[in-house]
Amino acid sequence: xxxxxxxxxxxxxxxxxxxxxxxxxxxxxxxxxxxxxxxxxxxxxxxxxxxxxxxxxxxxxxxxxxxxxxxxxxxxxxxxxxxxxxxxxxxxxxxxxxxxxxxxxxxxxxxxxxxxxxxxxxxxxxxxxxxxxxxxxxxxxxxxxxxxxxxxxxxxxxxxxxxxxxxxxxxxxxxxxxxxxxxxxxxxxxxxxxxxxxxxxxxxxxxxxxxxxxxxxxxxxxxxxxxxxxxxxxxxxxxxxxxx
Numbered sequence: 001x002x003x004x005x006x007x008x009x010x011x012x013x014x015x016x017x018x019x020x021x022x023x024x025x026x027x028x029x030x031x032x033x034x035x036x037x038x039x040x041x042x043x044x045x046x047x048x049x050x051x052x053x054x055x056x057x058x059x060x061x062x063x064x065x066x067x068x069x070x071x072x073x074x075x076x077x078x079x080x081x082x083x084x085x086x087x088x089x090x091x092x093x094x095x096x097x098x099x100x101x102x103x104x105x106x107x108x109x110x111x112x113x114x115x116x117x118x119x120x121x122x123x124x125x126x127x128x129x130x131x132x133x134x135x136x137x138x139x140x141x142x143x144x145x146x147x148x149x150x151x152x153x154x155x156x157x158x159x160x161x162x163x164x165x166x167x168x169x170x171x172x173x174x175x176x177x178x179x180x181x182x183x184x185x186x187x188x189x190x191x192x193x194x195x196x197x198x199x200x201x202x203x204x205x206x207x208x209x210x211x212x213x214x215x216x217x218x219x220x221x222x223x224x225x226x227x228x229x230x231x232x233x234x235x236x237x238x239x240x241x242x243x244x
Contacts, residue, residue, distance in 0.1 A: 010142030099139030
């Protein structure tokens with residue numbers, strides 16, 4: 001589900017197929033150009049605000065909704081072959097964090113459709129939330145639609161092994177005091193990197209951390225134990241993956 005004018009416009013202009021659009025009459029004019037450019041023949045339904053709220057089950061202040069069609073998931077090897085940078089999320093169940101991380105990745109690195117230097121993909125563990133859930137999609141400002149991703153449903157250990165064997169330098173984002181400072185890792189020669197990020201609180205599972213080639217930490221002031229996952233990922237992407 002796409003919610004809000006900006007996200008719905010992004011859906012209409014993306015490779016995702018639009019199933020249908022539901023809007024209030026006062027939103028039709030601003031959405032018309034995007035609807036006309038869209039090659040989809042998806043129906044557009046007009047409804048008064050009260051009707052839309054009743055359909056959704058809660059007040060939809062933005063007055064714009066659209067349903068997209070979930071594409072068939074790509075396999076992991078296809079994703080690894082299409083990108084040269086990777087964000088790996090382990091048990092991130094917070095939709096705000098996941099949506100924000102996709103937005104960070106698109107802003108700081110790029111995507112295969114538009115990037116001329118580096119392209120990023122996202123791998124999510126079985127315990128992570130769905131990036132196409134409406135809140136994650138909204139927080140990402142629809143950049144979930146631009147970044148290729150795969151949600152692992154089977155062996156997480158095997159997926160990690162496949163990432164490493166595909167030539168990615170695997171990096172665990174850590175708060176451990178003996179982890180390498182992120183700036184020390186940043187001076188290494190440019191390479192295909194896979195940054196592993198764990199859930200807030202629990203962090204990465206120990207087997208995952210142990211399997212990574214290097215652990216890095218972001219230096220912080222004394223008395224602060226960690227950063228929000230979305231913020232930490234943004235810093236890591238900027239320091240380790242952004243084009244020079």
